[in-house]
Amino acid sequence: QAILDLKEPRTLKETNKFLGGIAYYRKFVPHFSHIAAPIHRISNLTKDRKHLFKWTAEHSNAFHALKHLLTTAPLFLHFPVDDFPLHLATDASGTATGGILFQDVNGERHNLFYNSKVLSPTEQKYSVPEKEALAIYHCLQRMQTLVLGRTVYIHTDHCPICGMLQKPVNNRRIERVANLIQEYRIAEMKHINGK
Known part of the structure; x- marks a missing residue:
């Protein structure tokens, strides 16, 4: 009820x-950062720039979308089950990255963790x-306590x-990520069809 009673921010x-x-x-909440991105953009103003704060319809839509998700979506995650591998499905947009860590336990999908992060400019x-x-x-780093020492399939x-x-990649940023994630037991990176 407390979330439903929240009023739109004005300052x-x-x-x-x-x-x-x-x-x-x-x-x-899946895609949390992507949904909250418009609000994050205006929340990062410094004291000397706070006069630039302006709440618009875009921010209002994001506010109400977050309220709706927090009051209607099942806010429940499973604990990891030993003897079953982890699966990490990730995606990126122009403004955010995100992913979901899950397990297939006896044919049933168990969601373990959602992650999302707004990209810097x-x-x-x-x-x-x-x-x-x-x-x-971003996902492996955020989910490190659940992932380290376990077999992970990345989608x-x-x-x-x-x-x-x-194999070596001819891109410094991708090569750096490949080096940073070597500490994880990644069994395979699988291609899945996007939406």
Whole structure:
């Protein structure tokens, strides 16, 4: 009921309070960062630039979408089951990366963790393969406590990065990600069809 009673922020302080209050739930809500991105963009103003704060229809739509997800989506995640491999499905857009960690347990999908992260202005300029590789890195880094020491299958809709662990890549950023994720037991990177 408390979430339903939330009023739209009207100031920078109220906006930051709202984002801080719902930040815990980001791991339960798919695409959280992508949905919250418009609000994040105006919440990062410094004190001397707070006069630039302007709440628009775009921010209102994001606010109501987050409220709706937090009050209707099942906010439930499973604990990992030993003896079953982990699966990490990742994706990237122009503004955010995201992923879901799950297991197939006796034919039933168990969601373990959702992750999403807004890309920095510099990262938004990366090529599509670089963003897709970054999505894998962001997710593995955030889910490290669940993933380290376990077998993981990575699912990506971007086929060109599937081989980045087996052969050298002619891209410094992707090569760096490949080196950073060597500590994980990645059994295979599988290509899946995107939406």
